[in-house]
Amino acid sequence: MSTVLDVRGLGVDYRVRTGIRSTRVNRAVDDVTFTVETGKTLALVGESGSGKTSVARAVLGLAPTSRGTITINGRTLHSRGRSRLKEVGREVQMVFQQPGGSLDPRMSIGETVAEPLTYLSKLSRAATEARVVELLDLVGLEGSFRSRKPRDLSGGQRQRVAIARAIATSPSLVICDEPTSSLDVSVQAQIINLLVRLQRELGLTYLFISHSLGVVRQIAGNVAVMYRGRIVELGQTERVLDRPQDPYTQALLRAVPTVGAVEVAG
C-alpha cells in the first residue's frame, strides 16, 4: 500500500499581536506526525482550538509551517502560500464546512464544477462539459443542475456540488473539513454515504476533519485525536473509540450525548 500523505513533526505557529510592538507565538500544532494510505480515511478529531484545521491548512500551504515536513506522493513540499496552492492544487482538494460560503453565488453549478478542470487540466471544452455531467451524476445530481445557482439548492445539494468540484481533477487526497456539520441530521447521513461510496468506486483518499465521533466512526478507518495542538491518540477507529487509552479521549467519549442514554455527564 502506498502512502499519499506523510506528515512528520509538523509545527504551526501563529504570531499573535499582544500590544503595539509585542507579539506572542501561539503554537497551534506541535510535533504532529501521521500518514494517510491510498484509498483510506484518516480522521482528525478534537475540540475547537485543538489544531485539527491548522493541520489541514498547513498541508495546503494556507497555514505557516514552522517545523516538520509534509510529503505528498513521495514528494516533500517546500513552497509556501500561493505557490504551494499551485503545487498541490491538482493533488489535494478540499471540501469545506459551509457549502454556502465555499460556492460562488454568481457562478452556475456547471461553472463551479468546471472551474478546477479549466485551471488544472487541459481538457477541451466539450470534454469539460461531459466531465461536469459525469461528476454531477457521481454525486447524485441530475445534469439539469448545471444551469442552477447555489441559492436554488438545499444545503445537502450544495455540499454535493462542493464534493463534485473537489474530485473533478481526480486528486490523490481530498481534505474534508467538517463537511456535514452544517447539515441537518437527516441529510448528513446522505453525504456520509456519498463520501463512502465515492471512496469505494474511485479509490479516493480522505483526510477527514470532524468534531463528531459518531460521524468519524462511520467514515474513517483510522483516527487521530488531537488536544491542544498534539495528537494524543492515534489508531484504528474502532479500537480508539471502543477502548480509548488516553484520558482526554476517554473524557471526550464520555461527554458525547447518545440517543437513548438518560444521564448527562458532567
Added chain:
Amino acid sequence: MELALEARHLRVEVGAPSTRRDVVRDVSVLLKRGEITALVGETGSGKTMTALSLMRLLPPTARGTAGTLRVGELDLTRLSEREMTRVRGSRISMIFQDPLAALNPVRTVGFQIAEPLVAHLGLSRREANIRAGALLEQVGIPDPAYNLRRYPHELSGGMRQRVLIAAALACDPEVLIADEPTTALDVTVQAQVLGLIKTEVERRGLAVMLVTHDLAVASSIADRIQVLYAGATAEYGTSRTVIREPNHPYTRGLLQSVPSSKVTTVPMHSIPGSPEGAWQLDIGCRFSPRCSFAIAQCRKDEPPLESVAPGHESRCWVFATPKVVTQA
C-alpha cells in the same frame, strides 16, 4: 398537573402580504414545572420562531397569533408591549445559541447579571452586585469578585453561556426558553452546560423549553420531546417513549440517521430529500414526499395530531390515525 407555560395553536407568518408563508402552522407548547421539554427540529421546522413567539419577540417581518399564551395565570396575549417588557426576564427568560452576540460587549459580566435585578426587582446596584456574585458561583464560575469585573470577550464560550444563564435566572423566572444553548460549544463543555441547566431545573422547579436540532442532546436531558416538522408538531411524548417507541416515520428516520460513536453502520440510514422547502407544500402531510410509508391519503390531506397512547401524540395517517381499526 401544574403548567408553567401554556401556548396553544401558535401560528407565525413571515414575509410581505404577496409572499407570505406560514413558518409555524399549528404548534402547542405545554411546559410543566420542574421539567425540560425539548423542541427538536431541522431547518425550516419553525422551532426558533416558536420559541420567539412564546417570548413575543418575533422579528418585525413576522406576524404571530396564539389561541392561548399564558405563563401561570398571566395571559400574555392581553399584555401591552410595555407590560410584556416587565414579564421578560422576570417570569420568562431566554438564552441563545451565540452567547457572545447576546451579551453586551462593552459592559462587564457583573453589570449584565445585575441589570435584570435592578430593572425588575428594584434592587440597588450594590445589592444587585452581591446577588450577581452569588449567581455566578451557582452557575459554576469561581472567584466571582474577579469574574464580575471581566468583559464577555475575556471569557470562553462555555463561561459566556454560564453568564447568560445566570442573567436569565437572576430574577427567578418560572420559564426558561433555551434556543440551541450548546450548539456552539464543544462536547465536553456542552455536557457541563446541560448539567447546569438540569441542576437549575431541579433546584428551582423551573420549566425549560430546550430548542435543539440534536436528538441525542434532547434524549440525554429532556423529560419530554416534541418533534417539529415544517411548522407543525409531528410527535410529542416522554423522552423515553419518543426514543424507544417512536410513532411518526420522521422521528424514526431521524433516530436512525444519528451517527453513533458506538456502532458502525455503513451505509447509514438516511431520509431521502431535504427538510428545506417542505413548507412549499400546501396540501397533504408535509413529510409525505420523503416518507417511505406514504399512502394516497397522505398526499391529499394533512393528518391531525392524534393521541396514540396517554401523553403520546403523533401526526400520521398510517401509524397514528387508524388506531381504532388496529385495536378492534
